Amino acid sequence: MRDVVITGVGLVSCAGEGLETHLAALAAAGAPNTDTASFEPFQVHPVVPLEWDRQIPKKADQRQMEAWQKLGCYAAGLALDAAGAKEDAALKSRMQLIVAAGGGERDYAVDGQILTGLRTAENPGVFLNERLMSDLRPTLFLAQLSNLLAGNISIVHGVTGASRTFMGEESSGVDALRIARERIASGQDDIFLVGGAYNAERPDVLLIYEMGGFHWKKPYRSVWERPAEGGGMILGSGACFLVLESREHAASRGAKPLASLAGIASDRSRRQPGSVEKALHGLAQQLRARPEAVISGATGVQGITEEERAALKDIAPEAAVHATADLIGHTIEAQAPAGVALAAGLIAQGKAAEALVTSVGHWRGEGAIRLTKA
Template sequence: MRDVVITGIGIVSCAGEGLDAHLAALSGVPNTDAETFAPHPVHPATALEWDRQIPKKSDQRQMEAWQRLGCYAAGLALDSAGVKEDAELKGRMQLIVSAGGGERDYAVDGQILAGLRTAEDPGVFLNERLMGDLRPTLFLAQLSNLLAGNISIVHGVTGGSRTFMGEESSGVDAIRIARERIASGQDDIFLVGGAYNAERPDVLLIYEMGGFLWKRPYQPVWSRPADGGGMILGSAACFLVLESREHAAARGATPLAALAGVASDRSRRQSGSVEQALHGLSRELKGKPDVVISGATGLRGITEEEQAALRDVAPGAAVHATGDVIGHAMEAQAPASVALAAGLIANGTASDALVTSIGHWRGEGALRLTKA
């Protein structure tokens, strides 16, 4: 099996643009918008000069916010890896994207929700309105694989692409599949990552209906369960360039960190299942971490279980929550956490890092990074 290394990172969020800004934000308080979607705070994406990574205005106009964020972060990752101008290399570079769907027609959604309250047969009413009111072209514009298509078009990454959906777990599995394909010798280099736009009434409505959102002024992830718990969503995108150690050496690239292992699980979420899953995933990775980058949500129950597990599997390690840097970015959470861990290893702060991803509803993942 070949070693897999990280040679490029592109990340944007409320903390700013680039890895250095995000490492600096580990010790600060994240930028929060508590007014636009009150009572739900969100972590808004920083203002970006889109032309720097998406030169054509026509490309920018046809992308929704999550696609622009992802396309921009992908460009930063290619720059970071030193491959932006290498058309031959990008022509065989594989692409894996973790993303959800696009934005909805808010006017239609509002009309349907209002009508459901008085509908004689809510099921029939809902089906009729969905079939009659939603434009097929709207669905085409929402497809998650359009982000992969836009990255291919704008940046010329055309070796082949895959798109994973499934909230937090899709980010873990996107990285896992890329790593396994490189380690096994099937491919040499991947661009892998995700994007998420939290500044949307429709997603806030969905998660609020499930009882998942935090509705008070900002508090750190680990302190929220004591007050009922909840997520603060964040707009963010992160892409990583992964390649075999031999491939990186052949082109003279300096790795930031090695991706030593990725493990994932899907427990039934009974009491204690998250803690048990993390113990099992940690044993599978066989690390002795001196730093933990946690994708914890801040939800009551699973957050305390993760804390308990981390005390066992990473005793004495410094623990940071990605949610306290960028908010909770769903599909982009695991790539962003890996980026932070790689940065801490690259600057000498850590030598062995554990990254966790506990989905708000389902899905557990863990990743191990070491010195390159």
């Protein structure tokens, strides 16, 4: 099996742009930038303003993308820059792409008109079908497809190898990384661009998570403090992409690795009391993890957050534990890639020789990722 290394990171969030900026914010340990007014009573961590032209030069490309797609394209460009691959057309022509994605965004005006009309419609079913047929443009359906992010990255950045899109909340980020790593380690492929993006500033997703009772609506607290007061998560807008390649491939083109991706394991427990703690113990044992630093994807949701904290005390009693949600908010599909980016950065800075990244989904899916010094 070949070693798999991380040679490029692209990261944008409420904490800023780029890996160094995020590591500085992680060290400062302050509360993340939070917007409590725009979607009251819900709060979000909004992404910092970005100069889109730097990574998406054509205005036409920018206009046809939704916010999450622009974030993903921007972060992908940053990762290619960091890996020294942006100007290498031949390399990008065989670079493979895996995107962790949710659904597309909505036309809120049309949604509102349809919901309002349904209240008084004589035949709601007929009314709904007629309005869906006449009011929703075919191009809107296309824009909502999750694999459009992968398509836009291919168009904007010229990454034209095989492309895959994974859906499934937090687990999709874990499995996108896992599949890329396993294909490189087995010798099937040499280099991948992998990541995800999330736009938290959307009324529709805020409504969905409110119906599930997942929001934290009290004054800001760390994810570790929220369970004592009922628990909940604060969503964050952002994106993270990583360039992964075999050690030999990186050496052949003079790319310096940040860290080695030593192993990735995922699970899906039934979420009975104690199941998350048991799952994390099993994943850490499978990876033979002995971390000096932990980057946790804990959400702050009651029950599972306390179980993760208890498991980490057993798995890594001496390790410093950082929660990505306390830095960038909870970015769903992008959470695991962002955790890996931060862990790789800490290793590259010499602050740890081994790190463990955890991903416990807000209602399903568990994952763990082990990184070591390159």
